[in-house]
Amino acid sequence: MILPLNLQNQHQLSIxxxxxxxxxxxxxxHYVGCNLNIGCFTNQKNPWYGEGxxxxxxxxxxxxxxxxxxxxxxxxxxxxxxQEYNTPYYGLTLISNEIWQGKNCMYxxxxxxxxxxxxxxxxxxxxxxxxxxxxDYSNTAYWYQIELHKKFPMMLSADKRLLRKNEK
Numbered sequence: 001m002i003l004p005l006n007l008q009n010q011h012q013l014s015i016x017x018x019x020x021x022x023x024x025x026x027x028x029x030h031y032v033g034c035n036l037n038i039g040c041f042t043n044q045k046n047p048w049y050g051e052g053x054x055x056x057x058x059x060x061x062x063x064x065x066x067x068x069x070x071x072x073x074x075x076x077x078x079x080x081x082x083q084e085y086n087t088p089y090y091g092l093t094l095i096s097n098e099i100w101q102g103k104n105c106m107y108x109x110x111x112x113x114x115x116x117x118x119x120x121x122x123x124x125x126x127x128x129x130x131x132x133x134x135x136d137y138s139n140t141a142y143w144y145q146i147e148l149h150k151k152f153p154m155m156l157s158a159d160k161r162l163l164r165k166n167e168k
Contacts, residue, residue, distance in 0.1 A: 022141050023123040029145030030116040031056070031123060033089075033109035036075070039136035040101045048100050049135060050080070052126030059119040066115070071125055075106045109142070 022034050038049050050072030055064035072078045076090040084092055089109045096102020115121070121143070127135060 021122055021124045022139050023121060023143060024150065025117075025143060025145060026120045026150040027145050027147055028118050029121075029143055030114040031110060031121055032114060032142040032144065033107065033111075034123070034139050034141045035105065035107045036071075036125065037136075037138045038104045040096075040104065041136065044134070048080075049104075049127065050077075050100075055124045055126075056115060057120075057122040057124075058115070058117045059121075074125065075108050077106070 022036070023031065040049065050070050052071045054066075054068035054071065054074040056066040057063075058065040068074045070078070072080065075092070076087075077092055081092055082095070084095055086093065089111055090107060092104070092106045094103055094105040096104060123141060127137065
């Protein structure tokens, strides 16, 4: 049986949250990966967003089933690249400058190592170390699922999904 690829888009502007979920799904399937876009436009002491831990909760686990050590590790860029790069399964497609301010876009695909779930999955990435950054985040999650059980959240209107212009 061929299953349709599902997409979930989210966009959140400059708000602090304990957890920001890239994907929340119920049912049986597997997580394929995501695109993540981060706009770092406010003057912060340290704009480096890479220390935000990635956490994946599978089948109702209260604590993360998979708990990574940071956004930079999840997207395979722990060496803090200073230029765009692309590979088949991960990459940094846009970087505004060498100090991580401006617009940054990255992707990670679990093609060879899908993350399977039987009942539910929640994928989250912190906003910097202990959620201490106020950046613009938007993402698209990709997953396969036998059938959809949870209704998608309402998509924001187009004017609310636009990134802010670069601030000086």
